[in-house]
Amino acid sequence: MSSSLLHPPSHLPPAVALKHSQQAPIILKKSPGAVSTSIFQSLISAPETPELWTTYENLLLSCLRTGDDESAHQCLGRLVNRFGNDNERIMALKGLLKEADADDTATSNVILKEYEQILQDNPTNIPILKRRVALLRSIGRISEAVSALISFLDISPTDAEAWAELADLYFSQGLYSQAIFALEEVLVLQPNAWNVHARLGEVLFVAAKSSDNPGQWAEALKRFGRSIELCDDYLRGYYGLKLTTKELLSDPSKLTPSRATSDGFALPDVVTLGKLDELATEKLAEIVRRNSAGEKGWQGYDKAEVKAAKELLEGDTAAITR
Template sequence: MFEEIRDRLLLVFRSGKYAQLPPADLENLYGVSSVFLRLNESRLGQLEYYTLLELHFFLCLLTLRDNEAKSALDRFGDKFEARSSEKLTVLRSYYIQVLGKKDALEYLDKASAPLIKSPVDLTSKPVSRDPKSLRLVEKRKVALKSSSPTEYIENLLQYVDDSPLDYETWMELAEQYVDLGEYEKAYECVQEVLVGAPGAYVVWCRAGEICRKIYDKDARSKDVLKQAQRSFLRAIELCELHARSWCGLLVTARDLKQTEIENLARTRLNQLVKDSATNQSDLDRISEFLSLIN
């Protein structure tokens, strides 16, 4: 049970799914995180512990538990020195943002100064670094400086121009284009990620979903629907238990009138539900999806 909960929490953090959960699921996840950290701190490796503590910090902010978020932040401060820790500087900016967006930006500007000239390690002398090398700080500034979706996209484009291998930012840029209905541009951003991370099944799934959005916008092109199917199949090849890819494959096969593939996807989704092969929230969504499809 320990390993199962630990791995599930780590997966939730790395996928970023916690930021998109509905209030009830977010509250449940906070409860699991709180109890797990309290009971298992001594059993966790240092990297695991501080990764899960970071998740818990964000869960506290998202559930409006500011005092508990500050407590988690203080635990980071007990381990790391803010003058030399870019990670801690960025985490503090999130907490300050609760108080005011402008205050968080001012804090980052001041806090990044000692980071620009600091020892690479404990045995080396301070060295000057390019401010743009503080990638975590720069990414936070991009979000804080942006007052509109258009400005945010412009700032993200400038950032990826300096950091073309930052795949997380490419995905953020893709989602911003999706929100604006510019699906072709979103697909190009996702492709940038897949060039460097061809094994990212979640990204392959998202590529398929964006292709479907392109098709829904203009149903005249079957080629883009076939590309969506190829993307979902690649995601499933990389992770057979990824329910979202099976859902995408099912509706795409249905639109392409490929009965055999559609039935295969439906059978696999029913099996995932029967075997409880994913978390309860996903199981509920699969059941709802199948009832709507049927």
């Protein structure tokens, strides 16, 4: 059985999730449909392991991503048989399948009411609170989703996933300061998350372009630098570093002494920025080249991100040629 089935499929490339979904009928046929609670029966039946139930749950999620509703329902049935309908996680998975089956807003509103009824009985049902936020967002009720997330974080202030979701919602509404604050909260909880450092850099970059705030330019540069310090081959970190240095080098007015940041972290001089730009260019070129060549260990990148990096590099080459 693939070890990647023990990881949340939301973090798997689409091709891997599709592969899991295609293997679902075989996996379900070979795996036990239920595990007996009888001590005697457990001696002669397949052993129960945490990995088995993790596999069923992640297989369910992969099947939903690829539209295999039948296998997803089979996985859910086995989980219900083991943990019961009253288990909070099972409630959320049942709701997720209902959401996937919903084909109009009216049906989604019915599911939303079901979530609210569950929360009336148990206001701290974390999985259902999260599903309610996700459903509100999916049907376009963004302000309610934000309010629900803020209320959720009052209950669970150390939930990094919720802070990240809140940041994404704020960013989608153009509320950059709030998005930056939420991502900083994520980094308080996960200080070495290089992807979050890069995401914060991206939000700061967009905010700086809209306001030309020198502090945000410097902070974006710092966040991208931290992301690649933590992960030497992180494409998004180098991509963001390249964009930021390119933007700053194209407008020297951003680098005047009066543009130093209020916290004492001044933007680097032109020479240093040029070196950072060169570093980002070389690393992006290496990632694109080795990924395109199919080299082992360089195939985990998102295809769209590799394409964007290639286009960025080609744009640079075209500018130099002109």
